[in-house]
Amino acid sequence: MTQAFTHCALHVRDLDESIAFYRLYCGLEIVEEHGEGDGRAVWLASPGAAQSFVLVLLGGGPERTQDKDDMTHYGFGVSTREDIDRIAAHAKKEGRLHWAPRDYAPPTGYLCGVRDPTGYIVEFSYGQPLGPHGRG
Known part of the structure; x- marks a missing residue:
């Protein structure tokens, strides 16, 4: 059996604000979008990489706080x-x-x-x- 790392899904506080951030800072583009309201999900990928790896953003998440020494990223x-x-x-x-x-x-x-x-x-x-x- 062979596994492949295909996506990372994050609950975000404001979906549209997060989409704008990932477009501006990371150059990602929307490749899939489905659902409405709190059930809306957006798949973002680097240009040409949608078949390899996507970042999935899900609306309705809490604000997150991370200490400067915490290397989670x-x-x-x-x-x-x-x-x-x-x-x-x-x-x-x-x-x-x-x-x-x-x-x-x-x-x-x-x-x-x-x-x-x-x-x-x-x-x-x-x-x-x-x-x-x-x-x-």
Whole structure:
């Protein structure tokens, strides 16, 4: 038997605000949408990756709080260190920056953390051996 990691589902406080965040910060696009009201669900994916992995957002979730030392997160790889600095500057301006840009030993690389509208932490990294920009 072979398993495949296909999606991550998150309950979010405000579905439309979260969709806007993931479009702006992560470049995700809606690939599926179903349901109405509190039962509405949206599938988001990186362009061309809808058959591989989706982020499922479900409305009606609670606000989340995470301590700065709590490394619970999910991540997106970017193509340059400058992308990290740009994302962090934008997040700081919006009051969303959770971890300032910092270098970590391999394989972690250069990263920052951003709070989404619900309080989930999204890591943006450069230099990890994962994804299309991997340095493996």
